Amino acid sequence: MSAPIRPQPGILDIALYQGGQSALDGHTAPLKLSSNENPSGPSPAALVAMQGALADSHRYPSTDHASLRAAIAEVRGLDPDRIICGVGSDEIIHLLCQAYVGPGTEVMHTEHGFAMYRISALAAGATPVEVAERNRVVDVDAILARAGADTRLVFIANPANPAGTLLPMEALARLAEGLPDTCLLILDGAYAEFAEGYDGGTALVEARENVVMTRTFSKAYGLGGLRVGYGYAPRAIIDVLNRIRGPFNLSGVALAGAEAAARDVDWVAECIRVNAAERARLTGGLRQLGIGCDDSSANFVLARFANEAEALAADTHLKSRGIIVRHPKNYGFPQALRITVGRPEDNSRVLDALADFKGAA
């Protein structure tokens, strides 16, 4: 008997991605604040467009996504030829790893970085390298000190998840400038819409050959279930990624919904406005209760408790009130809970429950 078939090196080292919990025993309609979803749901215009597209489901969708890319480019002032659309920004992360790394090369991410960087690196046979952060903020000097001849990709989520902190443009520019020529800097802008005055680093992508930006319709646009994201990169990189992208990776319904959402600028602006106001209220409320909380530039806040035991007790208390948040232990924050900013009444429920928790403690 010959040996059984084995997967490629690295694949069995992958720990399965853990999504936010959505069900709670004893609660038929729990308040889900565990996945940074838009509490307003999708744009009404996107819903209409998706319903319209359903009737064409016997047709294969566009392979070049020209109409969606044109809409994104028009609304955001981008070059449509530098855009690639994917099944969430997850797919863009994956394609970058498939295209640019393999055995003997490194993918760098930071201490509290998003899990998909490591997963996609291992899936491609590369070595993930974790670099320490400084007080929950990405440390540019630590990355530059560690990056070497084998480093090919450096992933930075800005704003960061789960910390919600933001690096200023000058720091990003310094990072892009200081990395070896053989290395790409990926600015993951999954939450960029929520950061005031930040556009995900567009100018850096356009000015340089080694910077890529990833964006998504899953967060501010309320379309996490539709699975649409995109990358913005130098044309040579877009050309490489398109060669390995599935030709029909996005369905007609997904393309129609995302395009309508992109064009519904007033709707998304209102969601971002409400998020900013509620985020400030949630942050202030937590601090008043003596719970540590950095200023967040995203649609969630990281509530820091005295230790893991207190965080777990707070989580249990919230669950007893039908509220699901995220315990980001696997992101290096055992003492914290990540709370998605919900509707005003949701956030009041969270603050009331935590006030009770603190009062009873």
Ligand SMILES: Cc1ncc(COP(=O)(O)O)c(C=O)c1O
């Ligand atoms: C930092 C970060 N990047 C990327 C993603 C991927 O999002 P999607 O694949 O839905 O675009 C997420 C989702 O949670 C995220 O938090």
